[in-house]
Each structure stands twice: as C-alpha cells, then as structure tokens.
Amino acid sequence: MRKIDPDTNRFRNIVRGKIRENLKQYVSQGELLARQGKKVVSVPLPQIDIPNFRFGDSQQGGVGMGDGEVGEPIGEEQGPPGAEAGDQPGEHVIEVDVSLEELAEILGEELELPRIEPRGTESVKVEKDRYTGINRNGPESLRHFRRTFKAALRRQIASGSYDPKNPKVIPVREDRRYRSWNTKQVPQSNAVIIYMMDVSGSMGNEQKDIVRIESFWLDTWLQSQYENIETRYIIHDAQAKLVDAHTFFHVRESGGTKISSAYNLAKELIQKEFSPVEWNIYPFHFSDGDNWGGDDTAQCIRLLQEDLIPASNVFCYGQVKSAYGSGQFIKDLREGVGQDEKVLVSEINSRDEILPSIKTFLGKGC
Amino acid sequence: MLRNRELTPEIEEWRQTIRQYAVDCGLDFFEVLYELVDYDEMNMIASYGGFPVRYPHWRWGMQFEELQKQYSYGLAKIYELVINNDPCYAYLMRCNPLVDQKLVMAHVYGHSDFFKNNCWFAHTNRKMVDTISNHAVRIRRHIDDQGQDVVEEFIDVCLSLENLIDPHLPYFAAGEKQSEETLDLARNEAQGVRFAAKPYMEEFVNPAEVLAKEKAAILNKIDESEKFPEDPEKDVLNFLLHHGQLRRWQRDVLSIIREEAYYFAPQGMTKIMNEGWASYWHSNMMTRNILDASELIDYADHHSGTLGSSPGVLNPYKVGIELFRDIKMRWDMGRHGKEWESCEDVHGKKEWDRDEDLGLKKIYEVRSTHNDITFIDEFLTEEFCDQHKMFTYKFDRQTGKYILDGRDFSSIKLAFLDQLSNCGRPRIQVQDGNYGNRGELLLKHIWSGTPLKLDYATRTLENLYKLWGRPVFLETIIEGKTKVLGFNGSAHDEKSSA
Structure with a gap:
C-alpha cells in the first residue's frame, strides 16, 4: 500500500x-x-x-525558436507552447x-478486458513444423554452424590432429550437422470478424469515422487473442454487398435501408466459408438505427435467432447517432433478442463513447 | 516498500566531490539532502509537488496516474526533483546510471543556490516541508469533522480560484490604511462644529441648517474614503478570506490553499532563470571536473535532451542557459554599456574585447536580483535573438494553425514579455466588495489584449459565489465590448457595462 x-x-x-x-x-x-x-x-x-480564470487559448500568439519563413506553420497542430507555471497539469x-x-x-x-477463452480449440488441428532436433543429413540452408564446428573439433581432438597453439578446425563432410524438424498437430484458434455497416444516406462522415475507429480497436484486441483471424466486410443499404476494407470505410451510398439483407449475406458467408465448429465468429453491425418499415425488422430478429446468434460467439450491434436516424432498431433488438446473453448492444453518440462501447462488446470475454 | 533511501557509498562519494566543486564555483546553497528512491516513489513525491506528505485530495492521484503511465509506456521520466526548503530535499532515481546521478546532483546544487539567493524567493517559507505536513494534519482534522466529500468539494472550489493572488505582495509593507480610530474621530466631527454659546443664543450661534449641511459634507467625505476595498485588491484570496461568508473550517482551508499558492508562486516567476542557472552550472561542472571520458556520450545525450527544443517551442532551460552564457560572455568582453550600443562599426563589434572579466560576477548578481520578466527585459538582445533564431507566431484563422509571424526583435521581446507577465495568467482584482451597494462582489479583469476562456470563466464564477455567499460579477471585455458577467447563485447573466 x-x-x-x-x-x-x-x-x-x-x-x-x-x-x-x-x-x-x-x-x-x-x-x-x-x-x-x-x-x-x-x-x-x-x-x-x-475551471479557473484563464485566457481563451485559440488565438494567443507567442514566441518560439527555430528555423522557418514568415507565414509558415510552426510545429504540429498543437496548442501554443504556453509559459504556464510548472504546477499546472500538462498535456x-x-x-x-x-x-x-x-x-x-x-x-x-x-x-x-478479460482474456477470451476460444472455443473449438480441440476440434481444429493444424500441422505445425517445429525445429527441435539435429540431423546428420539435410539441406545446406539448415546447416547448424556451431554444432558442425563442435563435431569437427571433437573429431580432431580424438584423432590427435588438433593443435591448441594453432587452433585450426576444418569440418569435413561427416561433421556437418543440420537442424531437423518434427511435424506436430497443434490446436489452432480461428476467428472471423464480420463487420456490417449501414451505408445509407443518413450515415455521414462523422458516423463512419466512429465506426472506423471502433473497428480498429476491435480488430486490435481480437487479433491479440486469436492466432488466425479473418475479416470480412459487408455494406448494405437496401441490398448488401461483400467488399474490401477500403471500400467499407469510404463508400457512400444513398437510398433506403434493409438490415435483413446484410444479415442474410452474413448467414450465407458463415455457411459457405466459416463453419461454427472451427471458427469463432464475431459479427459486428453498425447502423444509425433506421430500418425499412414493415416486417424487415421482424425478419432480422428471425435471422438472428435462427442463424446468426447460434453460430456466433457474440453478436454485437453498435448504434451510431446521426442527425437523421430514428434510432428505433436498437429498441427492437432489445425487445426481440435482448434477453439473449450473446447479444450485446451499445449506443455510440459521440467519439467519447467509443471506449465504453468497446468495453460493452468485449468485456464479457467470449 | 520502505527501502533504504540512503545513497550508495559510490554516489555518496560523488556527492561530496560534487558539493566541493559547487562550493569552488562560488555557489552558495542550502545544504542538500539527497534521497534515493524507486520510480513509483519518485512519481508519488512528484505528484505531491515534491513533498513527502500532502492532505488527501484526488488531484495527487490524477498526477500520479499520469506519471505512472508515462513512465511505464516509456514516454517520460523524472530526472530531478528538488524542493525549496532549508535544507533542500532532492530525490535521485535509484535505477539511473551513475552519470545521470552526477548530472542531477550538479544540477540540484544550482537550484539550491538559486532558491537561497534569488530575491524573489526571499519571502518563501524555508520550513515548508514541516508547514505542508501541518497543513495535511489540519485538513485531515476537518475531514474527520465534516466528511471527506464536503471538505474535498470545498478544496476544489478554492483551487478554482487559487491563481488569484498577488505574487508581488510579500515585497510591500502593508499600505497605509486609515485606521478605525481616525474614522471614528471623523464621525464624531460629523456632528458638526458647535460653538459654545449660552442656551438662549444657541440657535443663533449654531443654526440648525448650517450644522446639518456640515454634517452631510463630512459624512459624504467618509463615504468616499470608505470605498470597499479602498484600492482595488489584487490578492483576491485574501479578500475572500476576510470578507467572504465562510465557516471557520472553510476559512482555515482557504488560508492553507492561499499559503501554498504563495509558496509556489516564485517558481512560476523564475522558471527560465532557475532552470537556466542550474543547467549552466551542471554543464560547467560536468564538463570541467566531473565527467569520466567513458560517460561523455551519455551525458551529451541527456544534456541535449533537456535543452533541445522541438521546432517552434520555447524551452525555458535552453533560453535560460544561453542567456546566462551570453551575459557572461558580454561582461567578460565588455560588450555592454553605452559605448558598445552606440558602436556602428560591424567589424569593430565583432572584434570587441575589453578583457574586463566581469562575467562571473555579473551572472551571480543577475541570479540574485532578477525574475524572468526583468531578466528578459534587460538581457535579451537583438544579437541573441538572431543567433537563436527566435520568432513570433500567431494564430492564423484561415488555416487554423499557428504560423510564424516575424523575426523582428522588438516584437519578439514584447511578445515574450507578454507571455511571461503574471505567469501567463489573466490579471484579476477585486474592484468593489459592495457592488451596487448590495454587498455583492465585482472583480475586474485587467485587459491585456487576450480574452478570457468564457465557459471556464462562468464556471469559476459559480465557485466564487460559493465563497462570497452573495451574487458575484466579473468585468471583462468580450469581442471588444466591456461586459459584466454575473452569477447570483442560480442563474448567469451578462450586462453590457458596470
């Protein structure tokens, strides 16, 4: 203490x-x-x-030191290097x-965050090569230099041709030693992250930035937890498409929103490529909470209940606040599948709420 | 946890050696007690502002968290920590290599000399270690009586106003205030001058209307002299201490905050000089006496690390040490005074060397009598600005960046002094303690060209209200117009002038 x-x-x-x-x-x-x-x-x-009485910091000028021409920007976009007394908290x-x-x-x-306990570790085995031993035969690229010399030295001492005053050690063909490997079956933990995002007109740049930052952190964490990780990106408005990462973060579409289209695509993706037996599956869906009326939401719930949730480790839904979105979908989700402990939802109203949201998604450790 | 903080024999030996070098250099310091600490102790002491014990407050914890994170992510570590006290306490980080310990010890003797001899520290409490732990005891006692939340909340309110002190106050004797006795005399006189007279002559000798008139005139005069406060009060905290609606424990807490603020104030006023002075001497002693050849590279690395400046940023260590070196050079060669300044021969100036050898004497003199403002005002020269590539910058609204504004000497100096004035804080004083004759408080922001941060100002007013107990106002300039911001306990308002 x-x-x-x-x-x-x-x-x-x-x-x-x-x-x-x-x-x-x-x-x-x-x-x-x-x-x-x-x-x-x-x-x-x-x-x-x-709070205290202080100067508004945005327009203060000051004095600096260094090279540069008049009119050039100084330093980074940092605040002014103030002459504050040393007892103030700094940056x-x-x-x-x-x-x-x-x-x-x-x-x-x-x-x-808790460490994730991967599932399916027993069922998936991969062959892995480990260099564990030494062999007398092998390719030159695997020659073990030190062992080779040791063998040569031993041979020379045994045969009496070694002279300590003139310590020349010359390996011959029989002295050569090579690394050798064993092939082992090791369990491997695989995970796939499926990002889904609503790219309808109501998702602006700020919303996408939030999704981008959040998905970066989700990636970073999950990558530290699994040996083999795949990422898939799905964008949707009224239709869903599988895209690459760059498109995912930069495309801007307009039009309506049909969330079920994305869930459908995710379901097909899982069926085709990622069997839940071998893979830990993490679907993340981000939207501003607007969905096409009618029975689409009901269909989404059904898809979740029957296919996505059983297949996944967790299903995460992040609702980003936008000027247009009604934010209804999160309520429907909570109502429909909220009691399922594999379903995690969070509202992200601003950048400040990214961290708490990540904690919601990953805090359970599954 | 409680590890031995004694110096290792090796460091102790070096301490004695370095101390002797410091004495030989002419440094005159408070004795320095070094303690060897681990990084988390170091961070803890640093969070406490250099003291071993402080009163309970979350902000030490906040600083500690920050330092711990910076340390563990390898961003920053604290090399030296020294407090102005007699004897001086200084801390060395256990894990540092010997060359760093030597550097820090040499540096610290510079600081200790500065604390002892610079006149701006003359009125600081030299037993502050004891005083501060007494403060901690007092505040703990209040916490026992009042509850931690209550006391801590009040401390936060005080801290919000902590910078409203007058750093120059300790250097002036209390002004001639009109005593209550003289005021009483005047009040007596206000009865009017009555001439002796027989009763039947009374109304002729002392006519009632004349008496009334005289009385009114004198009362008026008293009113004039009873402006409250008589002169604007710069030590706002002191004013609140005496006239705010505070309970006894609150008064005690406020006085503690104020005393500590006064203790730390000179360090803000002499940052450039103090660091410059210590760096000047560590560099001097290290390179001449202390360094082993094998340590040279490490030393140079750390030395340039402290003195290096990222582009555009003014490093107080750098400015300070270079100015001291410049002064020494100028007074050694006689490059000062009228003759030097009026010399227009470029070549002659370059060769100028009168061999006066007064540099050392001069810098010792400077370290005793100056603070940052007078230091820059007197010794920043055009040559120095050129040599060190100084410039002014301003905020460019179009690009939203700070841009280089110019390299003109007089504007650099002006901007520099401006940056230093009042330690970079707005000047605020008590203008009227009986504002509108309703016992309300009016503070005035002395305009220096930069507007206040408004959201902070309004929230600070809320805190001020808690100390004053009646509506509070602040006069400042917003977008070129004089405005009075007010808070009455429940709502803010803004009037266009007092």
Missing part, C-alpha cells in the same frame, strides 16, 4: 462517476486516436480540469509509438 493510493482510488472513482457526481462534468476522457499510417496512437488519460494526451501487440495490451489494461 502506497501513501498515495487513497488519492489515486478517489480519482478513479470520480472518473467512474461513483462519487462526487458534480465533478464528473469536468472529466475529459482523453483522446482515443486510431493509427494514422505510422503507428501513432493516443492513450486515453482521463483528466479532471478544475492531456500522450502520443506513443507502439506496436500493435503493445497497443492491444494497453487497451486490455485500460478497459480491463
């Missing part, structure tokens, strides 16, 4: 909204930034900012250079 722990716990409880609810308004979630080409991410770092977001594995670890730690 450290002296500061009570303070730290208190801070955490405030951030989680357990105590001092009036302070919650000052909590900033920190930023969660997806990878931008290079692996730069921001680690979420909640901060509480007590709220830290930018880190990390690998994807580290990233997943950070994410798991931040959100306290």
